[in-house]
Amino acid sequence: HVQLVESGGASVQAGGSLRLSCVASGRSFSGLCMGWFRQVTGKEREAVASIHNDGTTKYGDSVKGRFTISYDNFKNTLYLDIDSLKPEDTGTYFCAADRLCDKRRWMVTALMQVDYDNWGQGTQVTVS
Numbered sequence: 780h781v782q783l784v785e786s787g788g789a790s791v792q793a794g795g796s797l798r799l800s801c802v803a804s805g806r807s808f809s810g811l812c813m814g815w816f817r818q819v820t821g822k823e824r825e826a827v828a829s830i831h832n833d834g835t836t837k838y839g840d841s842v843k844g845r846f847t848i849s850y851d852n853f854k855n856t857l858y859l860d861i862d863s864l865k866p867e868d869t870g871t872y873f874c875a876a877d878r879l880c881d882k883r884r885w886m887v888t889a890l891m892q893v894d895y896d897n898w899g900q901g902t903q904v905t906v907s
Contacts (some may be wrong), residue, residue, distance in 0.1 A: 781805045781876045781897040787793055788872060788902030793904075795864050801874030801899055805830055808855040812880035815848060815859045817870040817904075823852040823881075824873070826890035828859060837889040864906045871901040 813861070814829040824837040828848035830835045836848055847860040857874050875895035877885070888894050 781804060781811070782875050782876065783839075783876060783899035785872060785874050785899045785902040788904045790907065791864055791906040793864055793866055793906055795877035797861045797864060797904060799825045799859040799874075799902060799904070801859075803855045803857065803876065806878075808854050810880060812877035812885050812889070812894075813848075813850060813857045814875045814877070814889065815846075815857075816873045816875060816892065816895075818869075818873070818901075819870040819886055823866075825870075826892070827872070829885070830857070831882060831885050831889070833882070835882075839890060840873055844887065861904075864904075866906045869904060869906045873905050874899045885907070 782804045785801045810832050812831050815827040817827050818824040827839050828840055830848045834858045845863045850857045876897040877894045
């Protein structure tokens with residue numbers, strides 16, 4: 780089991796930037812596929828970005844060019860850098876881990892929830 784704790788959420792003005800962090804514990808960070816999702820109350824959880832353990836990344840269409848996912852293996856930490864924030868970026872952001880991280884499968888399911896079996900509690904981002 781992987782414990783995930785997000786942080787960095789805040790209330791910011793449109794056009795601003797933010798960095799979200801997700802610290803993993805319980806097992807080594809290496810070998811995991813990691814993802815960021817966001818959810819607005821009353822709506823389905825939406826995939827934002829995913830990163831394979833070989834560094835390959837995928838992004839949701841609505842965030843391409845503005846969001847950057849990365850990780851630091853030494854710190855066991857996943858990041859999401861957000862630029863040019865928009866009000867529609869408002870939501871609770873969750874990080875998630877796919878412990879199997881099969882590359883061929885990840886290429887298809889990276890932006891789906893199906894293979895992520897460990898989730899954090901979320902951090903709130905509000906853009907006004």
